[in-house]
Amino acid sequence: MNGAIKSARYSAQAWRIGLQVLLAVIVGGLIYGAFINAADNLERAHIASGFGFWNNSAGFDISQTLIPYSANTSTFGQAFWVGLLNTLLVAALGVVLATILGFAIGIARLSRNWLVARLAGFYVELIRNIPLLLQLLFWYNAVLKALPELRGSIVLPTGGFLNNRGLFLPRPVFAPGFAAVGAALLVGIAAAIVLHIWARRRRERTGAPTPVGWWIAVLIVGLPLAALTLAGFPVAFELPQMSRFNVIGGLEILPEFAALLLALSIYTAAFIAEVVRAGILAVPSGQTEAAQALGLRSGTTLRLIVVPQAMRAIVPPLTNQYLNLTKNSSLAVAIGYPDLVQVFAGSVLNITGQAVEVIAITMAVYLTISLVTSLLMNLYGRMTAIAER
Amino acid sequence: MAAMADTPVLYVRTAPAEQLPPPIASTGFIGWLRANMFSSAGNTILTLAFAALIFWAVPPLVRFLFIDAVWSGPNREVCLASPAHPEPGACWAFVRVWLSYFIYGFYPIAERWRVDVFFAALALGIGWLGWLSAPRRDLGALYFFVILPVLSFILLYGFPALGLAAVPTNLWGGVLVTIVVATVGIVASLPIGILLALGRRSELPAVRWFAIGFIEFVRGVPLITVLFMASVMLPLFVPQQLEPDKLLRALIGVAMFASAYMAEVVRGGLAAVPRGQYEAARALALTYWRMMGLVVLPQALRVTLPNIVNIFIALFKDTTLVFVVGIFDFLRAIEAARGDPRWATPVTATTGYAFAALFYFIFCYGMARYARSVEVRLSRSDRR
Numbered sequence: 001m002n003g004a005i006k007s008a009r010y011s012a013q014a015w016r017i018g019l020q021v022l023l024a025v026i027v028g029g030l031i032y033g034a035f036i037n038a039a040d041n042l043e044r045a046h047i048a049s050g051f052g053f054w055n056n057s058a059g060f061d062i063s064q065t066l067i068p069y070s071a072n073t074s075t076f077g078q079a080f081w082v083g084l085l086n087t088l089l090v091a092a093l094g095v096v097l098a099t100i101l102g103f104a105i106g107i108a109r110l111s112r113n114w115l116v117a118r119l120a121g122f123y124v125e126l127i128r129n130i131p132l133l134l135q136l137l138f139w140y141n142a143v144l145k146a147l148p149e150l151r152g153s154i155v156l157p158t159g160g161f162l163n164n165r166g167l168f169l170p171r172p173v174f175a176p177g178f179a180a181v182g183a184a185l186l187v188g189i190a191a192a193i194v195l196h197i198w199a200r201r202r203r204e205r206t207g208a209p210t211p212v213g214w215w216i217a218v219l220i221v222g223l224p225l226a227a228l229t230l231a232g233f234p235v236a237f238e239l240p241q242m243s244r245f246n247v248i249g250g251l252e253i254l255p256e257f258a259a260l261l262l263a264l265s266i267y268t269a270a271f272i273a274e275v276v277r278a279g280i281l282a283v284p285s286g287q288t289e290a291a292q293a294l295g296l297r298s299g300t301t302l303r304l305i306v307v308p309q310a311m312r313a314i315v316p317p318l319t320n321q322y323l324n325l326t327k328n329s330s331l332a333v334a335i336g337y338p339d340l341v342q343v344f345a346g347s348v349l350n351i352t353g354q355a356v357e358v359i360a361i362t363m364a365v366y367l368t369i370s371l372v373t374s375l376l377m378n379l380y381g382r383m384t385a386i387a388e389r
Numbered sequence: 390m391a392a393m394a395d396t397p398v399l400y401v402r403t404a405p406a407e408q409l410p411p412p413i414a415s416t417g418f419i420g421w422l423r424a425n426m427f428s429s430a431g432n433t434i435l436t437l438a439f440a441a442l443i444f445w446a447v448p449p450l451v452r453f454l455f456i457d458a459v460w461s462g463p464n465r466e467v468c469l470a471s472p473a474h475p476e477p478g479a480c481w482a483f484v485r486v487w488l489s490y491f492i493y494g495f496y497p498i499a500e501r502w503r504v505d506v507f508f509a510a511l512a513l514g515i516g517w518l519g520w521l522s523a524p525r526r527d528l529g530a531l532y533f534f535v536i537l538p539v540l541s542f543i544l545l546y547g548f549p550a551l552g553l554a555a556v557p558t559n560l561w562g563g564v565l566v567t568i569v570v571a572t573v574g575i576v577a578s579l580p581i582g583i584l585l586a587l588g589r590r591s592e593l594p595a596v597r598w599f600a601i602g603f604i605e606f607v608r609g610v611p612l613i614t615v616l617f618m619a620s621v622m623l624p625l626f627v628p629q630q631l632e633p634d635k636l637l638r639a640l641i642g643v644a645m646f647a648s649a650y651m652a653e654v655v656r657g658g659l660a661a662v663p664r665g666q667y668e669a670a671r672a673l674a675l676t677y678w679r680m681m682g683l684v685v686l687p688q689a690l691r692v693t694l695p696n697i698v699n700i701f702i703a704l705f706k707d708t709t710l711v712f713v714v715g716i717f718d719f720l721r722a723i724e725a726a727r728g729d730p731r732w733a734t735p736v737t738a739t740t741g742y743a744f745a746a747l748f749y750f751i752f753c754y755g756m757a758r759y760a761r762s763v764e765v766r767l768s769r770s771d772r773r
Contacts, residue, residue, distance in 0.1 A: 021595075027599065038626055111435075112432070115439050119442075131709040133709040134746060141742075146738070341614065341617075349617075355621040362617075
């Protein structure tokens with residue numbers, strides 16, 4: 001009997017090890033086969049391998065560059081950084097806009113005003129059920145590209161032009177004295193953080209309410225304003241000028257960038273609105289009732305009771321939406337905004353032909369962003385977890 | 390008490406007061422309006438502002454889509470501004486002319502009945518599986534996951550032995566490709582996703598790490614890069630003579646992508662099955678696969694059905710991305726038709742996009758409503 005159990009246990013053990021070895025052999029075999037075939041195919045097509053191309057001259061132009069770049073002197077490596085920065089730029093701005101819009105709509109869906117709630121619901125259903133790429137093409141081809149041509153440009157009251165080549169705004173030119181303003185802003189933010197921490201500690205220690213909201217506003221807004229005045233407004237605006245064939249100078253916002261930013265913000269806002277709504281609904285109504293029973297006012301209830309608990313349910317899926325937005329920014333390739341995928345997995349791949357290396361680098365970038373974000377999310381989750389008794 | 394007796398009685402009601410109806414302002418439509426739209430000054434301002442927004446946005450939209458729209462005509466002339474028609478609306482004539490291209494792409498006209506049969510067969514399968522109290526849903530699953538793929542392949546790709554001429558995939562297009570990509574994605578991702586989800590919960594470290602690695606890798610990168618990988622890297626990884634078809638490459642990319650998301654949804658369903666179910670199955674001496682197949686998975690899949698539908702909705706919208714690797718799906722067909730010089734008008738793009746939006750909205754919204762109704766039904770049956 002004992003022997004039978006033992007042999008059964010051994011056979012189960014053998015089965016487990018065998019299954020894992022089998023999996024390893026299959027995966028390893030596939031990778032090995034792919035490697036052999038790739039080497040063979042690449043050699044036949046006379047395509048180099050390795051990352052040597054990184055320092056070769058790029059030789060193609062990019063329409064929007066945040067760092068110095070030129071087709072003749074820059075390398076593929078610099079093109080990579082240009083693309084990555086463009087992706088991060090559109091993702092960062094998109095996250096800010098989508099958050100503002102999403103929170104507004106999510107709260108509006110819970111409004112007691114029937115019309116407001118219905119309109120917000122309509123927005124969410126409409127936007128969520130239409131593919132992002134379709135919305136992107138609509139904004140780009142049917143709205144921005146349908147704007148007047150250069151000669152019929154819409155002249156903006158602040159100085160600037162809007163036409164089918166983009167939005168041309170006055171560009172701020174900072175004089176050297178502007179550094180003081182930046183420094184004042186940093187000092188103001190730092191002081192505001194210190195003040196906030198001090199106020200919270202004091203409230204927790206003594207129980208006395210310590211309202212510092214106004215002081216924080218003064219520190220963050222007032223300090224830089226004061227510095228700006230003292231330094232004698234060291235900032236000038238360079239106005240865009242209309243020439244025969246072009247608009248010269250000023251700050252140029254490409255229609256590709258504007259379309260991508262619009263589509264990403266509007267689309268993601270619909271999903272964020274649902275996250276916010278679910279998060280607020282997840283706070284039991286007993287919490288609000290208990291707060292009212294303790295005599296808290298409705299604003300205080302919201303600030304101290306509802307929002308902190310709702311945020312615990314909102315932040316993880318919200319971060320997921322931010323990641324989705326970042327990944328979706330790769331749709332830029334469909335309208336030709338020079339993001340990482342368009343520049344690197346598009347132009348660089350076509351010129352070098354080194355598909356494996358280029359795609360691997362591109363994927364590695366997105367993977368890094370995803371993994372770092374989920375790491376931060378886990379930390380946040382651990383910090384805000386309810387302390388169980 | 391004594392003092393009270395001295396006080397003269399001023400008023401005594403001798404008959405019950407007549408019952409009055411509630412104030413008109415608190416019942417009926419007016420009451421509802423007051424409670425829901427004009428309960429306070431701030432609310433009134435909000436209501437008026439949003440009502441103004443509706444009156445500003447809706448009439449021009451209706452005028453563009455219906456009243457000023459052009460419903461039929463041979464070419465772009467009918468959709469251009471003219472003295473008789475100063476503000477041209479949507480050019481539906483353009484959609485009518487191109488409609489069969491939007492549905493079938495370049496699929497040979499004589500063979501298009503095969504696509505129609507495919508659509509009907511697919512609708513039968515979806516109806517069978519989607520209707521929760523349909524008879525013999527086990528047969529339905531067999532039909533959907535085994536018979537339908539084979540039948541569709543024979544129908545669409547052709548099978549010369551049966552007299553069905555081969556139609557190469559570069560002729561496929563439009564709604565046909567959109568539906569093929571979405572359906573193949575879901576049909577392939579369900580079994581792979583279940584295996585990955587089981588792998589992720591497995592006790593065997595090699596299996597678990599492989600599943601985690603695959604799932605997190607695919608979920609961490611954009612679909613476009615997966616499609617690029619499938620379309621430019623896959624041909625490198627196989628011997629030259631085996632180079633897969635372009636559509637097949639995109640399908641492999643989509644199936645990989647959908648499987649990773651499906652795995653996470655199924656994992657959620659597995660976690661929702663109470664531990665006691667696993668333990669009871671073990672106590673009955675069921676093996677791992679019988680425990681999963683007979684006890685755990687049926688319960689897990691039942692609770693995840695709404696989420697599976699949601700994945701299908703996401704996948705249906707994401708099929709538009711195959712555009713980027715040069716496959717003619719519905720949206721790509723609209724883009725191509727939009728560039729037709731015979732129909733070049735200022736309203737062509739907007740009309741095409743409006744038509745596409747309507748198509749996607751009807752499908753996705755319909756599926757979302759279905760998922761919601763299943764959810765309601767499940768929560769009702771769980772409440773005992």
